[in-house]
Amino acid sequence: MTLKKLEEFGITLKNLVEAGMALYIGSEEEEKEVKKNLEKIILKQLSNPNVSTLIIAAILLDREGKNGKLPFNYSDDPNYVYADEVIGLAIANEIAGTKAIFNFRFYDGKKPGIIGKLDKEGYMFLDDAIAGLLAGCMSKVFEV
Template sequence: MDNKNITNLIDNQYIMKKLAKYAVNSELLLDSGMKMCICADDEQEKIKNEFYKILHISVQNPNVYTLLICAILMDEEGKAGNMPFDYESDPTYIYSDEVIGMSIANEIAGTKGTFNFKWYDAKKPGIIGKLDKEGYMYLDDAVAGLVAGCMSKLFENIN
C-alpha cells in the first residue's frame, strides 16, 4: 500500500477525524517524528512507510484511542474554564498531561517510548509545538506521546 492510501486509511479513522479538528493529521505526525530523526537519506522512505504502519495500528489500540480522547476532553474542559486550576497558565504542579503522553508512548513502545516522549515533549517539533503555542495543555503531550511511541517502535522494528 502506498503512502497516499495508508494516510487516507489512517486519517479516516474516527480518532483521527477528532484530531483533525485541531489540525492534526498523519502527515503532520510523520513530519514531527522526522524532525528529530537522525537517519541516512536512503533510509527515509523506509522509515516513513514503517511510521505509517505503526501509526495505523496505534490509533486502533483501545488504550491509545481512549487516552487521546481523554486529552481532547481535558483541553475542551480547560478552555471552557471548567478545571480546578488556572488551565491557561499550564501550572507546573499539574502533571496529568505528561502522564497521558507518557502512557500513550509506553503503550506503543514500552520504556523506549516513554524515554523518547521526554525528548519530543521538550523539543516540541512540528505539530506538537503548534498545539503547545495554541494553548492545548493536554493534546500537545498526547500527540508527543503518539509520535514518540511510533518512532520508538519503528526503530525497534527496523533494526
C-alpha cells in the same frame, strides 16, 4: 475514528509523520522506509483502544480547561499539574514500553511540528498526547 477527531484540531496523518520525522537521526537512504513504516504504525496505534481513549481524554480535558471547568487555572499551564505529562507517558509506554518513555521526553522537549503548534495554541493535554503517540511510534519503527 480517532484520526477524524484529531483532524478537528488540524492534526493530519501527514503532519504527524512530519513531526515524527523531524527528530529522525539516520541515513538518507533509510529515511523513506522509516517514514513509510512510521505512517503504518501511527495508523495502527490510532486504532489501539488504549491509545485512542487516552487521546480522547486529552481532547476532553483541553475542552474542559478552555471552558474554565478544571480545578486550576488552565491557561497558566501550571508546573504543579502533571496529568498532561502522565497522559503522554502512558501513550508512549502503551505503544513501545520504556524506550518510548525516554523518547517522549525528547519529543515533549523539542516540540517539533504539530506538537509545537498545539502547545502555542494552548492545548495543554493534547500536545503531550501527540508527543507520546509520536515517541511511541518512532520507538516502534526501530524495533525491527
